[in-house]
Amino acid sequence: DNVLLTMLNDADAFFDSELTLGSLPSLVTAKGSLELKKKFDNSVTRNVNKDIQRYVSDLVDWMQKRDFKHSRAILDHVRKQATDVTSASARVASEDDGGDDATAAVVSTEALRAEEHAAKKNDVLG
Numbered sequence: 001d002n003v004l005l006t007m008l009n010d011a012d013a014f015f016d017s018e019l020t021l022g023s024l025p026s027l028v029t030a031k032g033s034l035e036l037k038k039k040f041d042n043s044v045t046r047n048v049n050k051d052i053q054r055y056v057s058d059l060v061d062w063m064q065k066r067d068f069k070h071s072r073a074i075l076d077h078v079r080k081q082a083t084d085v086t087s088a089s090a091r092v093a094s095e096d097d098g099g100d101d102a103t104a105a106v107v108s109t110e111a112l113r114a115e116e117h118a119a120k121k122n123d124v125l126g
Contacts, residue, residue: 003051010044082114 018036019027026032 003048003055006051007044007048011040014040014044078114078117082117085114 018039023032027036
């Protein structure tokens with residue numbers, strides 16, 4: 001729902017009903033213009049602030065949910081990459097074909113660090 005469009009339509013309807021040739025003499029007086037302002041506030045703008053606050057609150061909630069889903073997707077991707085690296089380093093370390101054991105150990109250590117980092121991020125995100 002569009003709060004401002006609703007307010008605009010209400011204002012049009014209000015002015016169509018309240019501003020007539022017969023009401024012009026009373027609008028010239030301070031009392032008449034004050035009464036018109038009160039009527040306008042009661043019929044057109046009374047719920048606008050509340051409606052806008054509700055709309056903004058709903059928008060903020062939507063943005064937070066979207067950001068959380070995005071963060072969760074990134075974390076899942078990092079976790080999968082860490083698992084893939086760990087599996088690959090385990091294969092490299094277990095192969096006994098004359099490979100460099102020092103390189104395999106470094107790869108394995110880095111994979112474990114990536115997994116620990118992903119786990120810490122998961123704790124932060126809930």
